[in-house]
Amino acid sequence: MSIAARSTYHHGDLRTALVEAGMALVREGGPQALVLREATRRAGVTPNAAYRHFANHQALFEAVRAAVLGVLAAAMEAELRQAEGLRDPAERARGMLAAVGRGYLGFAQAETGWFRTAFAFGVHDVEVPADPARTAAKGLNPFELLGHALDAMVHAGVLPAERRPGAEYLAWSAVHGMALLIIDGPLRNASAEQQQVLGARLLRMVELGL
Template sequence: MPKRGYHHGNLRQALVEAALELIREKSPQGFTLSEAAKAAGVTPAAVYRHFAGREDLIAECATQGFEIFSDLMDYAFNKGQPSALAAFEATGRAYLAFARRYPGHYMAMFESGVSHSQTPELAAAAARANRVLERAAEALSQHIPREKRPPAAMFSAHIWAMSHGVVELYARAAPGTRTPFSPEDLLETGIGIYMRGLGLLPPDS
């Protein structure tokens, strides 16, 4: 039987798709380059025409993930929300939606151990995602007096950490991690508490 990878016209992307499936099934550390090649229908030697090694293949999975991630968050922020706060909350929900819909990409991005500086393309894609969230934080914090305003990078890092924690603990359907609250409610409440601490929301009556 001919090797399927030579006939579908895009071996590089076929290897990425094979790696994403293996990452979902086995974790980023749980598969070999030979397994990815076999899943794509090519010999292991053929992989090296497109990737220097396993880490480069995972880096491409992460790069594509960050590009999708940035697009989703950018759309959530810009889709005509009535306020900067609503836009910011929509960005947080997009984070959760991405982790659920693209688990292989998410794991390659955040759980593979591959440095975001592994390739220039990955570094650029990760930086773009940071800028999307920083822009949302900057828009929201304009109402805080300048002398009390946290840097947008710090503001966005706090929200990123909160979103990431909710995803890791409660949005990945891991056994024993269920709560009576949805991940969306947990994140929205956490963001609300943070906003009140900054004076962006009135205290509870």
């Protein structure tokens, strides 16, 4: 999705223009930067025009957050593609788990404003009906992509089936914690090489722990 600000919108495209304007705002300043008045200004309409598509600020925020999760899903899929090409089922499954983790960590570092928005307070993907906006080519949101990789590990015999239930929460908590240490915590001043090495070790630890 393009996130370029628009000065005007085309007929029937106001909702998209507002979401794109909102994405630009949160990319720059995180979730607190999403101000409805500023989003409408960037879309080239009056604040009242937003209410044709969004009942309030929270409704716009949820639409923006959904679009951001879609971008995160695409980043994770980009890492997945190479791993999915491996011939050996066990190596492919292990590679897929590491790939979704790398995509997640890389997104947190490269797009910190979007990452913070994706996980700002609100209704999360595990609690609401499926939404294509939160997905990329595979039709899976980021949480489902992690489940996809874990299922591949079970099918390949790498992860015992009895250890599969709840495994996504364990893996997610570890990788999300590392992401926060890198963007907001003591690892924010570490070199890119140090962050990469620690990230790789963490992903290996998650695999072995599971």
